[in-house]
Structures are given as C-alpha cells and as structure tokens.
Amino acid sequence: METTLLQQFVQQIHPLPPEELEQFTSGWQPITLKRKTILTAAGETERYLYFVLEGVQRAFYIGDGNKEATIVFTYPPSFSGVADSFLTQTPSLYFLETLTASRFLRISYDEVQKRVQASPHIQQLLFKATSFALKGALQRHIELQCFSNEEKFRTLLRRSPHILNLVPHKYIASYLGMDATNFSKLLGSVRL
Numbered sequence: 001m002e003t004t005l006l007q008q009f010v011q012q013i014h015p016l017p018p019e020e021l022e023q024f025t026s027g028w029q030p031i032t033l034k035r036k037t038i039l040t041a042a043g044e045t046e047r048y049l050y051f052v053l054e055g056v057q058r059a060f061y062i063g064d065g066n067k068e069a070t071i072v073f074t075y076p077p078s079f080s081g082v083a084d085s086f087l088t089q090t091p092s093l094y095f096l097e098t099l100t101a102s103r104f105l106r107i108s109y110d111e112v113q114k115r116v117q118a119s120p121h122i123q124q125l126l127f128k129a130t131s132f133a134l135k136g137a138l139q140r141h142i143e144l145q146c147f148s149n150e151e152k153f154r155t156l157l158r159r160s161p162h163i164l165n166l167v168p169h170k171y172i173a174s175y176l177g178m179d180a181t182n183f184s185k186l187l188g189s190v191r192l
Contacts, residue, residue: 024125032104039096
C-alpha cells in the first residue's frame with residue numbers, strides 16, 4: 001500500500017516504465033517519528049530521501065539571536081529531506097523536523113545513486129523533481145522579495161489553503177517572513 005502511494009506520486013512527476021518504477025520504489029524503508037523530532041540538524045549531511053505518508057514537517061534556519069526562519073513545509077504526498085544537502089552530500093545549513101507525528105518511506109543517498117546510475121529514466125525523474133523544487137524555491141524568493149504581506153498571505157492560501165489547519169500559525173508567519181502579530185491581523189482581516 002505505502003509503496004503504491006510512492007509509485008503513484010512518482011508517475012505524476014515523470015512516468016517510468018514498469019520495471020524501472022519497481023526498481024526505483026523497491027527498498028524504501030518505513031520509519032515513524034514522534035512530533036518535534038529533528039530528522040536532520042544544521043551541520044549534518046542529509047543521508048536520506050523521504051516520502052511523506054503522514055504528518056507535517058518543516059525545514060527551518062536559525063539566524064542571529066536564535067531567530068528561526070521557516071523555509072518550507074512538507075506533507076503527504078511529497079518528497080522531503082534537506083534537498084541541497086542530499087544532492088550535494090554537503091552539510092545542511094538548516095534543520096528538518098516533524099511538526100506532527102509522521103510516517104515516511106526513506107531511502108539512502110547511496111541507494112538512490114545506484115538507481116540513477118542504472119537507469120536514464122530514473123535519472124530523468126530526479127532531474128524533473130529537482131527542477132520543480134528549484135522552480136518553487138525561485139517563485140518563493142520572488143514572493144518574499146517583492147510581495148506585500150497581504151499578497152504573500154493570499155498567494156499561500158491559493159497554493160495551499162489547507163495549511164492553516166495543518167501548521168501552527170507562528171510557523172506560517174515565519175514562512176511568510178512576517179511577525180506573528182501581522183499574521184494574526186491578516187488572518188482576521190483578509191477574506192478567504
């Protein structure tokens with residue numbers, strides 16, 4: 001069942017021939033974690049690619065004065081992990097934690113590399129998935145740099161309306177680059 005969800009997700013990104021779909025999705029290991037568990041800490045190298053089955057996670061950076069900046073949220077069905085650290089096998093600049101109890105399938109970097117080297121189709125899948133992640137990161141950069149607080153709020157709700165029910169509002173405010181007070185004002189004044 002869990003592998004079937006992963007297969008369906010993969011096929012939406014880049015359809016693979018049946019034997020290569022089986023090759024890519026076999027060998028993923030289930031893992032269940034409690035809420036507020038750090039999967040990857042700043043300074044550690046991401047060793048796994050995760051597929052989220054249940055729960056909500058966030059990646060965050062800790063800056064000067066221990067100020068946290070939420071970078072991204074993940075929830076089912078999606079890949080998760082510290083993508084840049086995983087792809088480059090260099091230390092992460094930020095943390096990945098579970099916000100709620102979470103269930104995943106995960107696969108190690110070495111196992112992903114074996115699959116990529118064995119199949120140009122799997123290589124293309126990872127290229128496409130990485131391209132979509134880069135596109136999303138660049139779009140978010142534009143939003144943070146150029147949009148007003150209200151525009152950022154409305155854009156998030158158009159893209160992920162369910163987020164208000166999944167994630168504590170302080171983390172959403174951080175993700176949008178605003179303080180919790182301004183977020184609360186928007187929540188009360190913007191018609192959804």
